[in-house]
Amino acid sequence: MKIASWNVNSLNVRMPHLVQWLRDAQPDIVALQETKLDDERFPDSQLAELGYRSVFCGQKTYNGVAVLSRLPFTGECVTAIPGFEDPQKRVLAATVGDVRIVDLYVVNGEAVGSAKFEYKLRWFEAVREWLRAELAAHPNLVVLGDFNIAPDDRDVHDPKRWREKILCSTPERDALRSLQALGLHDSFRLFNEDGGHYSWWDYRLAAFQRGWGLRIDLVLVSDALKARTTAAGIDLVPRGWERPSDHTPVWVQID
DNA sequence: ATGGTGGCAGAGCCA
Numbered sequence: 506m507k508i509a510s511w512n513v514n515s516l517n518v519r520m521p522h523l524v525q526w527l528r529d530a531q532p533d534i535v536a537l538q539e540t541k542l543d544d545e546r547f548p549d550s551q552l553a554e555l556g557y558r559s560v561f562c563g564q565k566t567y568n569g570v571a572v573l574s575r576l577p578f579t580g581e582c583v584t585a586i587p588g589f590e591d592p593q594k595r596v597l598a599a600t601v602g603d604v605r606i607v608d609l610y611v612v613n614g615e616a617v618g619s620a621k622f623e624y625k626l627r628w629f630e631a632v633r634e635w636l637r638a639e640l641a642a643h644p645n646l647v648v649l650g651d652f653n654i655a656p657d658d659r660d661v662h663d664p665k666r667w668r669e670k671i672l673c674s675t676p677e678r679d680a681l682r683s684l685q686a687l688g689l690h691d692s693f694r695l696f697n698e699d700g701g702h703y704s705w706w707d708y709r710l711a712a713f714q715r716g717w718g719l720r721i722d723l724v725l726v727s728d729a730l731k732a733r734t735t736a737a738g739i740d741l742v743p744r745g746w747e748r749p750s751d752h753t754p755v756w757v758q759i760d
Numbered sequence: 761a762t763g764g765t766g767g768c769a770g771a772g773c774c775a
Contacts, residue, residue, distance in 0.1 A: 515767055566768055708765040
């Protein structure tokens, strides 16, 4: 089973890219972030024609998440962090077969020390406590999405320039480590220990062409799924297409 | 030190 994550930065704009990529990459499950669409406008019938069922939790202009699957969804769908008041649509949990999928669009945080940064850390802590319960109920857990955190300096094109900046700061990395301590493994690092592999490049300054990226899109797998994970990677091709998202898809193969 | 690009919406916010 191939499971992928992609921040599309507006599904309205990126629907042709998504359709092309579904054909090319043949994922079984895809988690999307930044759909920026009200639920009434989600293109579920068009995706159904391509063989994908969808669940979604959106809002216009900002945020919005969705999960697409070739196999039927089963069990409960969750569209908010339990007990955490938040008007922003950033989380979606769904079950496919024996695998629980949690799609996250983590708060960006703007700048270290800002009000949005504090919100990011509070939000992330609430997610961790939610996932503690999800993991207890669903040992086969995949937590994937736009984490807006580069796990360590190997995931940053220029660590000096990004030192203690947003997406790379110690409090953010500590929060991610605390989440992973529940028993969630960065699937990419099961197969590749090198630096220089990125999933996001700023639109400004031709960052993609210059290789100025960060690896902030992650697929975390639980202990039980780690044993079944056979490959993981980053698909750079869609980032090179005309009018791309600033993120490119990341994926994992689970047997 | 700042700005640069893109999406949404129709000016500024968010990333």
